[in-house]
Amino acid sequence: MSITASMVKELRERTGSGMMECKKALVEANGDLEAAIEIMRKAGLAKADKKSSRTAAEGILAVKISADGKQAALVEVNCETDFVAKNDDFVAFAQAIAESVLISSAASVEEVLASTLPAYNVSADERRKELIAKLGENINVRRFERFVTENGLNASYLHGSRIGVLVEIIGGSHELGKDIAMHVAASKPICVDESGVPAETIAKEKEIFSAQAEASGKPANIVEKMVDGRIKKFLAEVTLVGQPFVKDPDQTVGALLKAQGATVGRFVRFEVGEGIEKEESNFAEEVMAQAFGG
Structure with a gap:
């Protein structure tokens, strides 16, 4: 024929x-x-x-929030190069994954991949493999976070497509939530307040500060005050409420929230590729491999 x-x-x-x-x-x-x-x-x-064994440390983040702000999803989808990360099919796939996470009860990446993507009428994993064949790079759904709130609302901030934040805010407004999410993206707090800092982290910092203060030769009571002061400064630096607000450094985030009668329930910050060990490679070899279907 x-x-x-x-x-x-x-x-x-x-x-x-x-x-x-x-x-x-x-x-x-x-x-x-x-x-x-x-x-x-x-x-x-x-x-x-x-x-599948090739390192995928580039990619994008995608966010979806329900119309009422009660549900939100943040996902990281990885590929091998920034070029593919800008591909329309790849971006659409990441958005479809975020939409799937938003409306599902999946508890793991495996469950997300097994679910059907309505936009393609195939499972997320099948669509992922189709894209690998089409675009010529390894593609992974690396991680996701889903927030569901009853008493507050969820806000988000994307810095380009490489840094993404979700914030659950109780009280205040959506604009305040977005401002807080922007702050988290820029300042990288590790938790909302002191209660979220692991005890072992504080103990380790106290040990370091104590050794430094004792080396000064000052009396024990002065050393204790010095250590207490350093610990307070440390907690202010790593907690959301203790940090100076990025849009107004004269007030802390905690003071901003209090002034608007709001609190932050939780937040999550993703950055594309963080924690993935990238392979050193020769760019010319990569181009030749792509050209000849490697």
Whole structure:
């Protein structure tokens, strides 16, 4: 059976694959479009398996918040290069994952990947593997966070697509929540207030400060006051409420919240690729590998 240009065009539109791949699949399937799609899908899965061990430390963050502000989702989806991170299909996939997390009760990445994405009518993992085959890079859904609040509302802030924050705020306004989320993105607090700082962290800092103060040769009562002062300063630096507000450094975030009758229930901050050890590679070799289907 002869393979026409219109058949190749239709298969390209259905799969997003290259012209030669589509023609090859149609020849193998004797012109049967559905059979050709199945052949390409299987080839794509094989490609995905081959690329699964490659480090994916680039990518984007996606946020979705329900209309009433009661539910929010933040997800990190990774790829290998910044180039693919800007690809429209990759961005759409990340947005679809965020939407899926928002409306689901998935408790793990595995459960998210097993769920069906309505936009594609396939599982998230199947769509992920299709993208790996199409874009030529390893793609992972790395992590997600979902906030559900009864008494407050959720706000978010995205700095580009590489730093993302969710904040649950009780009282105040959506604008205040967004300001707090922006502050978290910029200042990286580790918790809301002192109660969230691990006891072992405080003990370790106290030990360091004590050694430094004792080296000064000052009396024990003065050393104790010096250590207390350093601990208070440390807690102010690492807690959200103790930090100077980024938009008005003359007041702390705690003072801002109090003035507006609000409190922060929790927050989460993601940064793309944080904690992933990147492989050193030769750029020229990467380009050649991409060109020849490596």
